[in-house]
Amino acid sequence: METDCLFCRIVAGDIPATVVRETERTLAFRDIGPKAPVHVLVIPKEHYVDVATLGAGDPALAGEVLATAAVVAEDEGLLGDGFRLMFNTGAYGSQEVFHVHAHLLGGAPLGPMLAG
Ligand code: AMP
Numbered sequence: 569m570e571t572d573c574l575f576c577r578i579v580a581g582d583i584p585a586t587v588v589r590e591t592e593r594t595l596a597f598r599d600i601g602p603k604a605p606v607h608v609l610v611i612p613k614e615h616y617v618d619v620a621t622l623g624a625g626d627p628a629l630a631g632e633v634l635a636t637a638a639v640v641a642e643d644e645g646l647l648g649d650g651f652r653l654m655f656n657t658g659a660y661g662s663q664e665v666f667h668v669h670a671h672l673l674g675g676a677p678l679g680p681m682l683a684g
Pocket of ligand 1: 583598599601656662
């Protein structure tokens with residue numbers, strides 16, 4: 569655990585979150601500022617800065633993050649109409665929290681992939 573990492577502190581239970589699914593190595597919780605009717609963040613409990621370091625460091629865990637996202641998508645009723653799953657990464661990706669997280673977005677048409 570990184571003590572100065574927001575999402576590590578959520579994993580530790582120091583900061584509250586609305587958890588929708590938990591597995592041994594992953595956690596899914598609602599985004600505090602939802603950008604769609606369904607907006608869930610899916611993270612590995614272990615600290616990795618971004619999807620590149622996670623994918624290189626522990627590909628099996630990266631797969632578990634995707635598997636958790638898929639179960640949450642089904643639980644949230646997103647499979648029929650579809651959804652978006654994305655990892656903002658680094659400065660150009662506008663990443664704000666440096667503990668890798670997948671944004672699971674759905675529940676309404678999401679529009680074009682990029683604004684502008
Ligand atoms: P990113 O820009 O990809 O790093 O996204 C970070 C996300 O974390 C944003 O969508 C925030 O709304 C979300 N967020 C920040 N703090 C919290 C929190 N305490 N609980 C849940 N989501 C959060």
